[in-house]
Amino acid sequence: MKRGAKSQARSRLIVVSNRLPFAFKRGPGGNWIAEPGSGGLVTALLPVLRNRGGTWIGWPGSAGSTREFAPALTSAGSAAGYDLVAVPLDEAEVREFYHGFSNEVIWPLFHDLTSLCNFDPAYWRTYTKVNRKYAAAVAARADRGDFVWVHDYHLMNVGGDMRALATQARLGFFLHIPFPSPDVFLKLPWRKQVIRALLQYDLVGFQAARDRRNFIACIEALGEEARVEGRGTVVTVTTARGETRVGSFPISIDYNAFMRAAATAEVDEKARELHTLLPGRKLVLGIDRLDYTKGITLRLQAFQDLLVRHPDMRGKVSLIQVVVPSREDIPEYNRMKTEIEQLVGRINGEFARPGGWVPVWYEYRSLTRLELLAYYRAADIALITPLKDGMNLVAKEYCACSIEEDCVLILSEFAGAAEQLRIGALLVNPHDIEGVAEAIRTAHSMPQDERLARMRAMRRSIRRQDVFWWVDSFLRAAIARDLSDFPAPEAQAPQPPSNQLPF
Ligand code: GDG
Numbered sequence: 001m002k003r004g005a006k007s008q009a010r011s012r013l014i015v016v017s018n019r020l021p022f023a024f025k026r027g028p029g030g031n032w033i034a035e036p037g038s039g040g041l042v043t044a045l046l047p048v049l050r051n052r053g054g055t056w057i058g059w060p061g062s063a064g065s066t067r068e069f070a071p072a073l074t075s076a077g078s079a080a081g082y083d084l085v086a087v088p089l090d091e092a093e094v095r096e097f098y099h100g101f102s103n104e105v106i107w108p109l110f111h112d113l114t115s116l117c118n119f120d121p122a123y124w125r126t127y128t129k130v131n132r133k134y135a136a137a138v139a140a141r142a143d144r145g146d147f148v149w150v151h152d153y154h155l156m157n158v159g160g161d162m163r164a165l166a167t168q169a170r171l172g173f174f175l176h177i178p179f180p181s182p183d184v185f186l187k188l189p190w191r192k193q194v195i196r197a198l199l200q201y202d203l204v205g206f207q208a209a210r211d212r213r214n215f216i217a218c219i220e221a222l223g224e225e226a227r228v229e230g231r232g233t234v235v236t237v238t239t240a241r242g243e244t245r246v247g248s249f250p251i252s253i254d255y256n257a258f259m260r261a262a263a264t265a266e267v268d269e270k271a272r273e274l275h276t277l278l279p280g281r282k283l284v285l286g287i288d289r290l291d292y293t294k295g296i297t298l299r300l301q302a303f304q305d306l307l308v309r310h311p312d313m314r315g316k317v318s319l320i321q322v323v324v325p326s327r328e329d330i331p332e333y334n335r336m337k338t339e340i341e342q343l344v345g346r347i348n349g350e351f352a353r354p355g356g357w358v359p360v361w362y363e364y365r366s367l368t369r370l371e372l373l374a375y376y377r378a379a380d381i382a383l384i385t386p387l388k389d390g391m392n393l394v395a396k397e398y399c400a401c402s403i404e405e406d407c408v409l410i411l412s413e414f415a416g417a418a419e420q421l422r423i424g425a426l427l428v429n430p431h432d433i434e435g436v437a438e439a440i441r442t443a444h445s446m447p448q449d450e451r452l453a454r455m456r457a458m459r460r461s462i463r464r465q466d467v468f469w470w471v472d473s474f475l476r477a478a479i480a481r482d483l484s485d486f487p488a489p490e491a492q493a494p495q496p497p498s499n500q501l502p503f
């Protein structure tokens with residue numbers, strides 16, 4: 001359904017993601033109620049969707065028919081200021097497309113964990129079928145001149161499927177997770193289909209230069225002749241199939257919103273409470289979804305190693321490790337949870353002092369936003385050590401909330417965020433247990449002026465390249481006619497806000 005005559009005349013933005021940015025719950029009368037999501041992506045896209053007129057297309061998150069969700073979608077859409085379109089999925093599709101191909105094939109493969117992949121051919125068949133379903137839903141709503149922005153690894157085929165439906169809209173894709181190097185990617189039985197599908201988009205965006213390089217290397221490794229032109233963050237790749245622009249656009253956060261929220265009296269009080277509960281020591285913080293890519297067990301081993309090899313550190317630091325429940329129905333995740341809990345038990349059993357210092361404060365739950373901000377503010381050191389990560393927004397949120405700037409970020413060199421935050425973070429190899437332990441020690445004894453200088457540099461960079469900058473950069477690259485329209489971000493003049501984009 002289109003909005004008023006004014007927005008019909010202008011090209012619109014159509015966002016497509018696996019899930020709609022709303023959580024749907026059954027109300028007391030059994031009807032569906034939509035609760036808005038609060039992530040950075042939704043916040044950043046809102047001005048463009050509202051001002052240009054837009055649509056968000058995705059799965060509502062529960063098996064059910066379009067008819068069942070229709071009233072909730074209409075009222076949520078009119079409150080949000082853009083249209084919402086549901087792509088219904090049945091249980092078998094959720095199992096094989098979402099849990100299967102997306103999360104048992106692409107997720108581990110793209111994080112370099114090939115041994116965890118289950119290359120079940122039925123998963124691929126359902127993935128292609130479901131992607132066609134999304135493409136049909138989009139094609140039914142997209143007009144010539146509209147810009148369709150497809151998000152993430154669940155929907156890589158949508159662009160190609162839309163071309164097959166002879167769409168006239170321009171197509172962009174952004175991958176939120178890493179893109180692997182050829183030696184990993186080539187293990188995918190459907191590697192050619194995936195690369196060809198991605199080359200059907202007008203613009204393909206990655207989190208980091210690393211991912212963009214890998215993507216181009218994979219095209220070449222598959223024997224496609226590819227001519228790469230341009231410098232800076234966006235290049236043009238020409239193959240026998242046509243031209244695709246390929247860029248790196250590091251996703252970010254709503255820096256000002258985090259900074260302001262972290263400065264409130266409520267957050268301040270809660271942060272103080274934490275220091276009162278855990279007095280006389282530095283607090284080291286880890287916050288992760290329960291996921292094997294986040295490196296939680298290796299991190300705990302590093303903390304244990306620190307206490308074993310450096311007895312002087314006992315009593316001086318506590319690790320607050322928050323693990324947010326995620327994908328609990330998958331056996332691999334459950335096994336990992338047990339392993340984490342055993343390790344925590346072992347460390348506390350060995351080092352805790354009766355009635356006093358406990359080395360690891362472990363919480364397996366989702367924090368409220370207030371708690372999350374208070375934990376960020378209270379932490380003297382953030383220990384963020386994923387084995388591989390597209391970006392890692394926790395690292396950026398931690399910096400934004402560190403309003404006193406008197407703290408240290410320890411960050412895995414394999415997080416996309418490392419490309420930007422190497423200016424101030426202590427970078428570590430998460431596999432190097434002793435190296436991570438030494439980084440905690442270095443962070444603990446870092447002089448104050450160095451802490452302040454490092455944190456200030458990172459915060460300045462995140463403030464300059466926040467999530468609004470990210471949306472602008474991607475949409476500008478999508479509409480720029482030639483590369484000279486789109487200089488590298490450092491060289492860009494101040495940009496008008498997203499609602500003035502000429503697409
Ligand atoms: C994927 C890519 C990429 C975490 N715990 C709580 C909580 N959170 C919020 C954080 C943050 C988000 O969840 C996690 O974002 P990450 O970026 O760290 O990781 P993924 O979920 O794996 O996201 C990743 C991202 O997409 C964006 O492109 O950076 O690399 O894997 O915003 O604040 N929020 C609340 N309670 C918690 O306990 N309220």
